[in-house]
Amino acid sequence: MAQKIIIDTDPGQDDAVAILLALASPELDVLGLTAVAGNVPLSLTEANARRICELAGRSDLPVHAGCDRPMAGDLVTAEHVHGQTGLDGIALPDPTMPLADGHAVDFIIDTLRREEPGSVTLVPIGPLTNIATAFERAPDIVSRVARVVLMGGAYFEVGNITPAAEFNIYVDPEAAAIVFASGVPLTVASLDVTHRALTSREWVEAMRSLPNRCGPAVAGWTDFFERYDREKYGSLGAPLHDPCAIAWLIRPELFEGREINVEIETEGRFTRGMTVADWWRVTGRDANALFLREVDRDALFALLSDRIATLP
Template identity: 40%
Template sequence: MSRITIIDTDPGIDDAVAILLALVSPEFDVAGITTVAGNIGIDTVTRNAGRILALAGRGDIPVIPGAAAPLSRKGFDTADIHGSDGLGGVTFPEPVSEPLPGPAWTWIADMLDRHPKGTVDILALGPLTNIAMLVRERPESASRIGRLIAMGGAVHERGNVGPRAEFNIAADPEAADIVFRAGLPLVLVPLDVTRRVRATKADTAFLRESGTPAAKASADLVDAYFQSTGSGESRPLHDPCVMLFAMRPDLFELSPLRLSVDCGFGEDAGALGLSDDGPEVSVAMKVLGAEALALLAERLTRPPPPVPDAPASSRN
């Protein structure tokens, strides 16, 4: 049975693959895509969200822009990884409709308030700024979230923007700290898991040969990750792991961990620490990587599902 789902994202190569995966998977009734500055600026990530929806034939799904910057610090520039357009130079059509007025957290809150408590999920693929603003501005609405599954952090793994810091959390540590302490039904998917999910050239060849728009675009996107690594495996497919967990939590192993967030301004800004005083968070610490990749490929190569006759669950 599909669940009403909001995707909060900063597309981003792996974000795009994750969004395409959600759009072809029956577990998700995607009600809207909210954007946050992260991999690149807010105007570009918002346009990219619309471009991804256009490729998937889902211009009926609204895009709502959110935070243009972290709560209290400067963001990162990742054009060296994701390209100047955020999508690795892969060709996507232009959006078929304009974004709705923001801010994203107000739209999210209104969606949560319109539906029974616990029936709307948020899949967070970027910095947690929009979710933190939701907690700050509309805490009663935030308490209605069914599941919040977020990609971010590193527990035992090295960081990817610092010795111990991962990009999404380091981009806005204060936002992560607010969200972790809010008592939401949160599952965190860190580098400890996502680094176990990497595509090979054989994987992208299989996707491309299937001929479906989602599979071909995903193959092109992952190939852009190969170009930036020069190895036999892609960069980790971080964000698709969020969708894969939502679809098949049995492929992952969760651990309840008390976590602190380094909100300083040194090289460990955004690093996670194990702390007796920290809020308890459910953290995915293990994954069956081959099975996860197989599920990703199986879904992306399916024929596109029919577009719903009516917008899902009062999208606007």
Template identity: 40%
Template sequence: MNKQALIIDCDPGVDDAVALMLAFGAGAFDLLAITAVGGNVPVQKTARNARMLRQIAGREDVPVFMGADRPLRREPAGAGEFHGAEGLGDLTPFEPETPCAEGHAVDALIDLVMARPERSVAMAVLGPMTNLALALRREPGLAERLGPVAVMGGARSEGGNITASAEFNIWADPDAAAEVLASGCDVVLFGLDATHQVRATEDRIAAVEAIGTAMADTAASMMRFSQRIEREIVGWDAPPVHDPCPVAWLLQPALFELAPCRIRVETQSDLTRGHTAVEFRDAVAGGLPHRWATAADSDGVFALIAAAVGPGRTI
């Protein structure tokens, strides 16, 4: 079986953790690297969290690189209220046995992609797009070399989750998002319109808990934490599980409906900072270079998660 070469850029984060467990357990991926970025919590914690999750999954073969510690032009902003002060909910932090790989995440992105055949390396970007924007500044040819860039970010019909119109990952570094979307990369955006359809119901969490592996216990713990926090802050019983969506699409594209579009990001107004303007009309947009997820098969996504964290790792 030809495996999909994949780099995951992330800021773990409880839903990042579920996405990483999905990716670590999926035999269909050749995981080249995890690149950490500051976002939900500072980059020193996101890099440590990625290494913790790697150790739990028994995937020390995958290097973790530390990346940007702040947005391109903004002050760093976190989301600890939704992820816990350390980023991984109720999981007690520990110092992983294997350190970060030497070098900066931006250099690793460039080296890994440019050394491989054109369009052969996919990316899943699960946090602010700072690392990728910096890599594109340094090596513009990266846009033509990368395969699909599956991004968790943005909002249209659902409205925002950090402001009235902005989703957190885009809001945290709107300038980076704007640069990536204008770069020519093949961007597929999984915004709240789709990820709010993928919810960790009580039955779905219990099903993952019943699997009994360390990976399953970790994924279930993340969803239990989100369930409690979403009830307290938002009033939802079933929290959305955002970040597994891009990874699930790379594994099984039929789980999502996509629409061609052009996406622009608001970078000027403080009121609408990070708003994603998604235009589906070709005549208005002047071309539709991006894709926007409009619908998700939530049962299918959770079936993939269960298969990946199970003892057989059947995907």
């Protein structure tokens, strides 16, 4: 049976590629998308989520708007990476499919209470505000979650928004602390693995040449997205962060990692939002996450190519 998932997202070009991968994969049953403020404000992330669904021919999917700010503090966004719309690189029309009724947090709670315990995986690829709020509001759902598979954090690569913190965790470290302490099985697609998933010109041009609308859209997003990483890191391509979380659900054998303890720094003057990953198991704290570090890059991009080619 296909794995039932809810994608919690703040699109974002790499979020968009992740959503397309999920919608193209028969191994996954996407129950809905929940939007959160992150890369850009909520008014843009919820509209972008609907644009992506329409691009993929899935206007039947419910898209719920969620939290418009972190649990504590002010919202930090990333227009410097993703552009003013969050999906700069191609022009997409305004979505015609409506937002689904109800708040994203209520959708998460209601879905987990309705479905069989252990049958729904949550896939947050943005800040963890919606997930943590649902856990706080309805503690009974925590034991019903099969797993949380998230993109966020770093250890060896350290930070991409501050010297110590990865963006998704930094935006709402209080929410991340709740999720990491929840006891739900966690898989963490960190910067350590996503920075090994770099695009190439050959792959981007192959996307552009696909005789559908999704392939050229991916190429346009990647053209825009790559410029930031070329300028910052001197890399030849851009890391497709969020697709790694989806790919792990489909082909976990492509990845290597370690079960370790991860704590979230919420108070440090210089380290707020840091994922304190006990990679070498020196603290004696119990493992609470499968922390991914390696990926078969060529197999990952072959999977993306194969699946995106099946979309409209």
